[in-house]
Amino acid sequence: MLRPLSLRLQLTLALMLTGLAVVVTVGGVAYLELQRKFSSQAAQQATAHFRAGVASYLQEFGSFESGKARGVGLGDYLARLRGPDAKGAGPASSDGPPRPWDVRRGPPPGHSGEPRPGPGPQPWPAPDGRDDPGRRPGPPPDGPPPAGPGARPPFRFILTDANYRVLLGAGSYPQGEALPEAQRALAEAVRVDGEIRAYVSTEGVLSPGQDDLAYLAAMRQALLVGAIAATVLAALLGLLLGSGLSARLRRLTQAVRRMHAGELLQRVDARGSAEIEALALAFNHMSEALARSDAELRASHATISSQALQLKELSIRDALTGLYNRRHFDESVRQLFEDSRRHGQDLTLVLADIDWFKRINDQYSHAVGDEVLRRVAALLERQLGGARLLARYGGEEFVMALPQTPLHEAADVCERLRASVAAEDWGQLAPRLQVSLSMGLAADPAAASAAALLEQADAQLYRAKDAGRNRVCHA
Numbered sequence: 001m002l003r004p005l006s007l008r009l010q011l012t013l014a015l016m017l018t019g020l021a022v023v024v025t026v027g028g029v030a031y032l033e034l035q036r037k038f039s040s041q042a043a044q045q046a047t048a049h050f051r052a053g054v055a056s057y058l059q060e061f062g063s064f065e066s067g068k069a070r071g072v073g074l075g076d077y078l079a080r081l082r083g084p085d086a087k088g089a090g091p092a093s094s095d096g097p098p099r100p101w102d103v104r105r106g107p108p109p110g111h112s113g114e115p116r117p118g119p120g121p122q123p124w125p126a127p128d129g130r131d132d133p134g135r136r137p138g139p140p141p142d143g144p145p146p147a148g149p150g151a152r153p154p155f156r157f158i159l160t161d162a163n164y165r166v167l168l169g170a171g172s173y174p175q176g177e178a179l180p181e182a183q184r185a186l187a188e189a190v191r192v193d194g195e196i197r198a199y200v201s202t203e204g205v206l207s208p209g210q211d212d213l214a215y216l217a218a219m220r221q222a223l224l225v226g227a228i229a230a231t232v233l234a235a236l237l238g239l240l241l242g243s244g245l246s247a248r249l250r251r252l253t254q255a256v257r258r259m260h261a262g263e264l265l266q267r268v269d270a271r272g273s274a275e276i277e278a279l280a281l282a283f284n285h286m287s288e289a290l291a292r293s294d295a296e297l298r299a300s301h302a303t304i305s306s307q308a309l310q311l312k313e314l315s316i317r318d319a320l321t322g323l324y325n326r327r328h329f330d331e332s333v334r335q336l337f338e339d340s341r342r343h344g345q346d347l348t349l350v351l352a353d354i355d356w357f358k359r360i361n362d363q364y365s366h367a368v369g370d371e372v373l374r375r376v377a378a379l380l381e382r383q384l385g386g387a388r389l390l391a392r393y394g395g396e397e398f399v400m401a402l403p404q405t406p407l408h409e410a411a412d413v414c415e416r417l418r419a420s421v422a423a424e425d426w427g428q429l430a431p432r433l434q435v436s437l438s439m440g441l442a443a444d445p446a447a448a449s450a451a452a453l454l455e456q457a458d459a460q461l462y463r464a465k466d467a468g469r470n471r472v473c474h475a
């Protein structure tokens with residue numbers, strides 16, 4: 001399938017065609033008008049010359065009949081006046097006697113008074129013997145005009161006497177009959193001594209003469225040069241406008257691509273034609289709005305993410321002590337257990353329980369009990385370090401997982417914890433307050449699961465309680 005033409009090419013072609021059409025239309029009309037003007041001017045001149053020839057004949061012979069009686073027909077008379085050089089083509093010259101039929105540019109002789117003398121082509125055909133009022137044989141008056149430059153013009157003259165009786169009918173009107181009314185209106189009077197002696201009118205169209213042909217050829221050439229110049233100018237203009245337009249569209253396209261790549265805030269130059277400026281401004285506004293929305297979206301996404309993190313943290317923390325809660329411990333210890341088993345590493349689980357906590361509550365209040373829970377939790381967390389998992393397991397019970405820690409090492413750690421709790425100055429919190437921890441440890445490598453291991457630790461805790469509390473027990 002053919003690709004659609006680019007905007008630049010379309011614009012160039014449109015301008016070229018428009019320029020060409022304007023030149024051809026204007027030039028063509030001017031050319032035709034000029035041709036018509038030549039034809040009309042030549043017809044006027046030819047009629048004037050013919051009329052002058054007829055007037056001269058009548059002046060000399062008095063009438064067509066007396067001319068004929070003296071053996072001189074109008075055709076012969078005109079031919080004699082015309083002279084031998086009139087047969088050929090060529091421009092009129094100033095040599096020789098003046099003759100009334102020379103066709104020249106400028107006002108016709110009938111308009112300026114006297115006919116202009118000079119040799120030149122005869123503007124009318126010599127009448128034949130049939131039509132000639134002078135009865136002399138001659139070339140046919142109504143034959144087709146000879147072709148070629150300088151040939152006699154194709155006018156055919158109609159000649160009547162003063163009463164509109166046709167003497168020369170130009171093949172259209174029979175000799176001797178009255179000229180129709182319509183044709184009479186076009187006829188021009190031939191006056192001799194102020195008296196109307198005949199009427200003359202013209203039929204036919206002009207084959208332009210050499211000067212006219214030269215004019216028309218120059219006109220055609222100017223038309224051709226104008227058309228070529230207009231086409232070239234239009235092409236240059238089209239290319240210039242088109243390249244400006246396509247450059248702006250290219251910048252817009254590049255900006256859209258950058259937006260697609262993530263750089264939402266883009267600005268393109270808004271200068272240009274009204275449409276391009278409107279498009280660029282709309283694009284800039286859209287880009288700003290998108291960039292603003294994107295920034296707001298990112299900010300709200302960050303807020304939501306942080307809130308989700310906070311929520312998640314809250315969901316896995318114990319509200320009173322800030323330690324992890326039991327649910328989180330149970331989820332995490334499963335992973336620790338599997339990892340230690342997979343890598344053949346030690347894992348010791350510890351359950352720790354505050355001794356006689358009910359009594360603390362009862363004796364000192366729940367608030368004191370809560371504060372004891374918070375202080376024991378902080379102490380355990382501080383001394384245990386980050387590599388171990390510590391959680392409040394429920395009530396006054398805490399649980400610990402010590403990865404990569406063999407039982408005896410874990411027992412030492414727990415012993416230090418127990419001692420620290422016991423050595424704390426609890427009297428600051430409440431008079432004569434004593435707090436201690438009982439702890440049970442399990443690190444059985446044969447335990448099937450973290451829960452099973454935890455049960456073993458719980459059993460050791462019971463042993464510690466049973467043994468008098470404030471102690472660490474393990475298998």
Ligand SMILES: Nc1nc2c(ncn2[C@@H]2O[C@H](COP(=O)(O)OP(=O)(O)OP(=O)(O)O)[C@@H](O)[C@H]2O)c(=O)[nH]1
Pocket residue numbers: 320353354355356357358359361365366367368369370373394395396465
């Ligand atoms: N202040 C306070 N008390 C709690 C909280 N959770 C559980 N307790 C109390 O802890 C007490 C636990 O008592 P017991 O299970 O009898 O255990 P004990 O008194 O510590 O006795 P032994 O464990 O055998 O030494 C109960 O009275 C609970 O009400 C808490 O969050 N705050």
